[in-house]
Amino acid sequence: MNLVDLSGNLLFTAFIAYLAGTILFGGAVKGSKNEASASNKRWGKLGITVTIIGFLAHLGYFITRWMASGHAPVSNMFEFTTAFGMLLVGAAILFYFLYKSPLVGLFALPIAIVILGYAAMFPRDIQPLIPALQSHWLTIHVITAALGEAILAISAVVGLIYLLKNIDLTKNSKERKWLEFIMYTLVVVLGFIVITVGFRAAGYEAAFDYVDKNDMQAEVVYHMPPLFGMNEYSAKTEGAMEPLAEMPPIINAKTLTTFTWSVIAGTILYFLIRLITRRRIAELVKPLAVKANSQLMDEIGYRSVLIGFPVFTLGALIFAMIWAHEAWSRFWGWDPKEVWALITWLFYAAYLHLRLSRGWEGRKSAWLAVVGFAIIMFNLVAVNLVIAGLHSYA
Amino acid sequence: MSSIKCECGHLNPEGTDICQNCGRPLSTEEKSKKLADMRYDGAAIRSKTHKRTVVDKIWNFxxxxxxxxxxxxxxxxxxxxxxxxxxxFYIPGGGANEAQTARYYEDNYGIFGQIYNALGLSDLYGSWWFMTLVGMLGISLVVVSLDRGIPLYKSLKNQRIDRHPSFLKRQRLYGEGQVDDPDAVMKKAAEKLKEQRYNIREKNGALLAEKGRWARWGPYVNHLGLIIFLFGVMLRALPGFYVDESMWLREGETLAVKGAPGLYLENKGFTFDVYTQENTDEVFSEAIERVGSVASNYQTDVALYETPEGALPGSTNAELVKEYSIVVNKPLKHEGFHIFQMDFKLDELSAMTFALENKETGESLGEMTVNLANPEKEYDLGNGAKVELLDYYPDFDGFENGEPQTATPIPNNPAFLFKMTTPETPEGETSFVAIRQTLEPLGENTHKLAFQAAETRDVSGLTIRKDKTIPVIVLGGVIFMIGVVQGSYFNHRRFWIRKSENGQILVAGHTSKNWVALQRELDAVTEYAGLPAYTDQRDKEEQSDIPEGDSKS
Incomplete structure (x- = not known):
């Protein structure tokens, strides 16, 4: 078995371990109805053990892929997202040991699983580095930034637990709607994975010629039935579906098509779940969260922002500036990715000030943490795929 | 300025929440709270005490x-x-031409783009209002640090050891109870706290244990760092602090470096490489097959020259400083100047060779090569044949009123107006020669200039930067990081333990953050010294719903 295959197998092992870890942590939380029973401890210990095994396998994937390619595997969408998932699990393990709360694991692992699934939808081949990325700052900047984001994400995980526990789901309220919207968003990501895997298994392919925004002829290959056509498209694959609408040159119709399909699949999935269970998804998950100690969740959330904020600052802003100064001749250039890193930073700065000086704790803090994670995800997904800039390597 | 007199006799400045001497609540607001507001240790901050003048109002804002x-x-x-x-700055042309910019946004983004550009959002980060916002943030950083930092510093520096019981009672962690031998308990507690690296001070049967006070300065240190950083950014506006130029340098050419007087750069060759199946490791083969060609290197080999100090302006005896290969991520550095590989153009025409031929017989009267960057006025082909260059259009783009036009001075599409003189045609023949096009404006010629060959060369796009503000910016960044780590990773923890008149022991604890760790420490001290049990007075939730169990059981 060569390094590349080994690396792939280790990643798969990690994925399975995280699934098992989720179930075990679920057992720990379920079994703890009456105080700290022996079974709770046993399940919790098993859960964290399996999670650590998964994390080590994940780390093994990272190292072997690094050895195979000769550069840190953080240079494209698949690699970065996979590394982010790994660091998220790492952060969850750290907070498990700081606070011994299986709930953090129970909620962080499924999110890590979804992130890994999302990552796997991008090309997984090992790519050589383009000139802009040939620098040791790639390793330093990207890993530190991702670590900061992963630690910050823990605050969103416990924030979600806090909200699930404390929002009254029996009464109609804005909060209940937003909470359900978060759940729906997660289902849409699942929808993206399902639909991508589905069309991939069916081997769907449709090629088009089109005229790009620089008036140049270009070719595009869809892997899903093209709902939207690129600017002045003409089909190259016979029998392919005729796009429903043609998009202007600045809109990437392929990305829009993928997005639309994901929303369609996610929505169908969402309504199926609701139809079968006859309950909101938040209500389905709530029983797992009600056992949380709100004070502790709030404390963990605050602590993770405190730990993550300096790491994020260092990785996503300071190291980024040093590299930008070396590679692009200026330390700051208002590139969309840079700006969104600044926005993330400003947001968490606001979080800290609101918490320290205006007493925004508990529910308000939890909402802010969730919004912070949404900004991080926006920077990862939308800024890379939609807003083109210097960072569009995926 | 009026002051408030506490029951203990201490005079506190107006706006004080908690007596700076004994710790009793002073303001009615503070008295109504169950727990003490420990944000600035209850000290009066300037914005709460001065509210009269315009300066006060701005300050308070x-x-x-x-x-x-x-x-x-x-x-x-x-x-x-x-x-x-x-x-x-990311659109073609960089926004230098306003009309062109407006057209770009309209053409590419329609109505929305038009509005976006018209509102000035297309140059948002350079707009006066955005800079005003950043400036306001800077002012806010200065004011808030002075307003709160100084009172907090004074308050913590002068804090009294034996605080009033009412102060202890109003702390989040608080316990009271009877013990057999209060003095022994206090002594053991001090022992354990010392072991936990607390700084212990005792007075009148009261004990103050403190550690990590410096963590409280973290926010002020990081604000200072940010202020320095913003100051550094502002410095750029001053002349001489910041150079940002770009230039095209053709292979073989030596040009003065823009923005850097006395420096000359020679382009010794540009290299553009791609990854192929042959020249890369096997692990990349799948990706290369999927994507096609992937760039692997952009490189300009240069020689840097400098005219010696005190040389006459325009003197050409520059000395070689160094030879260097500029690649992406590895700029050439010299005397604070950084020269970056930013762009390139491959295969720009540099010279064209023509043969002077007799149209009928095809007999050649000789060849000539026109240097497109620096064409000569006349080419002598020998044997009485010569070609004069009457006019040159490097980037020919059609005629206007019968006159040939050039779009740019770059030889993208060179055209020439030649006058050919041979022994046969001593009065000369005029010919307009462009790529794949020959016109004879003054009647039929007997000779023509036939295109033979073209030479090309690559052009490197280089950016020259000098930024004297970098040390200031780096200093700001370093101070910010120190401050943010100081404030985030370290905690200020305090315990107050004292005997009350009726032989009870009172214990209270406070931390700037991470209460779980504070409780863990207090648990250890309580167990070791036999202190009365404490409660978290803010923990509203019932203890029974802790699922984790093992963390607190």
């Missing part, structure tokens, strides 16, 4: 955290709006 957060959110939202469409 900027010292408000609410206003500060408002400014942060405003910058955040504005920054986000600026990413919706590309900013002017």
């Amino acid at each position: 900027f010292s408000s955290v609410r206003v500060g957060v408002g400014i942060i959110i405003a910058i955040l939202v504005a920054s986000a709006i600026g990413t919706i469409l590309p900013q002017v």
Whole structure:
């Protein structure tokens, strides 16, 4: 078995371990109805053990892929997202040991699983580095930034637990709607994975010629039935579906098509779940969260922002500036990715000030943490795929 | 300024929440709270004491955290709006020409682009209002740090050891109870606290254990770092602090470096490489097959020359400083100047060779090569044949009123107006020669200039930067990081333990953050010394719903 295959197998092992870890942590939380029973401890210990095994396998994937390619595997969408998932699990393990709360694991692992699934939808081949990325700052900047984001994400995980526990789901309220919207968003990501895997298994392919925004002829290959056509498209694959609408040159119709399909699949999935269970998804998950100690969740959330904020600052802003100064001749250039890193930073700065000086704790803090994670995800997904800039390597 | 006299006799400045001497609550607001507001240890901050003059009002505006957060959110939202469409410096032309910019946004983004550009959002980060917001943030940072930092410093420096029981009772962690031998308990508690690296001070049967006070300065240190950083950015506006130029340098050419007097750069060759199946490791083969060609290197080999100090302006005896290969991520550095590989053009025409031929017989009267960057006026082909260059159009783009036009001075599509003189045609024949096009404006010629060959060369796009503000910016960044680590990773923890008149022991604890760790320490001290049990007075939730169990059981 060569390094590349080994690396792939280790990643798969990690994925399975995280699934098992989720179930075990679920057992720990379920079994703890009456105080700290022996079974709770046993399940919790098993859960964290399996999670650590998964994390080590994940780390093994990272190292072997690094050895195979000769550069840190953080240079494209698949690699970065996979590394982010790994660091998220790492952060969850750290907070498990700081606070011994299986709930953090129970909620962080499924999110890590979804992130890994999302990552796997991008090309997984090992790519050589383009000139802009040939620098040791790639390793330093990207890993530190991702670590900061992963630690910050823990605050969103416990924030979600806090909200699930404390929002009254029996009464109609804005909060209940937003909470359900978060759940729906997660289902849409699942929808993206399902639909991508589905069309991939069916081997769907449709090629088009089109005229790009620089008036140049270009070719595009869809892997899903093209709902939207690129600017002045003409089909190259016979029998392919005729796009429903043609998009202007600045809109990437392929990305829009993928997005639309994901929303369609996610929505169908969402309504199926609701139809079968006859309950909101938040209500389905709530029983797992009600056992949380709100004070502790709030404390963990605050602590993770405190730990993550300096790491994020260092990785996503300071190291980024040093590299930008070396590679692009200026330390700051208002590139969309840079700006969104600044926005993330400003947001968490606001979080800290609101918490320290205006007493925004508990529910308000939890909402802010969730919004912070949404900004991080926006920077990862939308800024890379939609807003083109210097960072569009995926 | 009026002052408030506490029951203990201490005079506190107006606006004090908690007596700086004994710790009794002073303000009615503070008295109504169940727990003491420990934010600035209850000290009076300037914005609470001075409210009269205009200066006070401005000061109070900027010292408000609410206003500060408002400014942060405003910058955040504005920054986000600026990413919706590309900013002017990322569009072709870089926004130098206003009409061209407006057309670009309209053509590419329709009505929305037009409005976006018209509102000035296309140059948002350079707009006066965005800079004002950043400036306001800077002022807010200064004001808020002075407003709160100084009272907090004084308050912590002068804090009394034997605080009043009412102060202890109003702490989040508090316990009281009877013990057999209060003195022995206090002694053991001090022992254990010392072991936990607390700084212990005792007075009148009261004990103050403190550690990590310096963590409280973290926010002020990081604010100072940010202020220095913003100051560094402001310095750029001053002449001489910041050079930002770009230039095209053709292979074989030596040019003065823009913005760097006395420096000359020679382009010894440009290299553009791609990854192929042959020249890369096997692991990349799948990716290369999928993507096609992937760039692997952009490189300009250069020689840098400098005219010696005191040389006459325009003197050409520059000395070689060094030879260097500029690649992406590895700029050439010299005397604070950084020269970056930023762009390139492959295969620009540099010379064209023509043969002077007799149209009928095809007999050649000789060849000539025109250097497109620096053409000669006349080419002598020998044997009485010569060609004069009457006019040269490097980037020919058609005729206007019968006159040939050139779009740019770059030889993208060179055209020439030649006058050919041979022994046969001593009065000369005029010919207009462009690529794949020959016109004879003054009647039929007997000779023509036949295109033979073209030479090309690559052009490197280089950027020259000098930024004297970097040391200031780096200093700001370093101080910020120190401050943010100081404030985030370290905690200020305090315990107050004292005997009351009726032989009870009172114990209270406070930390700037991480209460779980504080409780763990207090648990250890309680167990070791036999202190009365304490409660977390803020923990409203019942203990029974702790699922984790093992953390607190």
